[in-house]
């Protein structure tokens with residue numbers, strides 16, 4: 008979050024979560040932060056829900072990952088809420104709109120955040136704000152991986168962490184594309200959820216030799232990496248595709264290009280252009296609004312309990328998306 012110098016009499020405060028040092032979840036501490044003021048081209052969002060991704064727990068722990076920020080900072084990369092103010096030169100028609108937006112990596116665990124107007128997504132009618140929040144990052148990520156792999160109807164695909172935020176959406180998207188879905192996850196509760204979401208087969212990769220229980224597959228969605236990602240790779244044959252988009256295990260699968268080529272497997276990656284990211288997000292929101300994609304909100308925590316939410320995620324105790332409940336809708340909206 009940028010710190011602005013304001014004369015004392017203008018300084019207004021809001022509730023937020025501070026990250027003062029990297030470490031275990033207890034480093035996330037509730038406190039007060041200066042109320043953001045939207046600058047030119049920005050909108051102010053009154054936050055109802057903030058999303059937490061697995062990557063955010065890794066950033067909090069070590070400072071590593073895609074986010075940057077000088078400590079102390081207010082973390083949080085995704086918000087859902089209502090636009091309550093606009094900066095100079097920003098379209099006033101955005102006022103009162105229900106939106107979701109990334110923050111660029113900081114400022115999300117707070118009552119209000121100023122974000123570029125060009126980066127917000129209006130929440131389609133028929134989609135609740137919390138559902139839109141559950142889809143913002145995870146839906147975009149899942150759609151981009153699906154588009155990289157392009158499963159054909161009837162192909163067998165394996166989804167790792169299939170009950171997680173991204174995984175629970177990938178199971179549904181791959182199924183909708185006509186694929187036969189093998190859901191891999193840890194424990195019976197997660198496997199049951201994957202089945203409910205449409206998986207044809209399930210396998211618990213906490214069991215030794217779990218790949219021995221699975222017939223070969225045409226594609227692997229690898230969000231876990233490490234030993235699980237490498238074992239999943241062994242299920243692929245000529246013409247197979249593997250997309251590695253995460254390292255929940257703490258380590259990328261890191262399949263050497265030569266090993267993949269020798270097997271006839273393509274290591275593919277999701278497109279990362281701003282246009283592709285925007286299109287994937289809009290697609291996920293539209294599919295959910297149309298009732299074809301179901302975001303799974305597994306856990307909700309009050310803003311002040313962000314530390315407990317992080318602890319739950321990194322202990323692998325969560326399913327689907329974890330949200331922070333931040334504020335009520337602005338009065339005019341109720």
Ligand SMILES: NC(=O)c1ccc[n+]([C@@H]2O[C@H](COP(=O)([O-])OP(=O)(O)OC[C@H]3O[C@@H](n4cnc5c(N)ncnc54)[C@H](OP(=O)(O)O)[C@@H]3O)[C@@H](O)[C@H]2O)c1
Nearest residue numbers: 060061144145148168171172173192193230253254255256
């Ligand atoms: N959310 C996004 O927008 C986004 C963007 C880019 C990349 N990614 C990557 O996608 C992956 C999934 O992200 P997510 O936010 O949807 O998380 P998530 O799947 O909700 O949570 C991570 C899951 O990974 C599995 N896991 C396997 N080994 C683990 C280990 N050693 N420690 C902890 N968890 C382990 C756990 O499920 P089981 O118990 O079933 O194994 C856990 O629930 C992550 O690797 C993340 O870095 C996500």
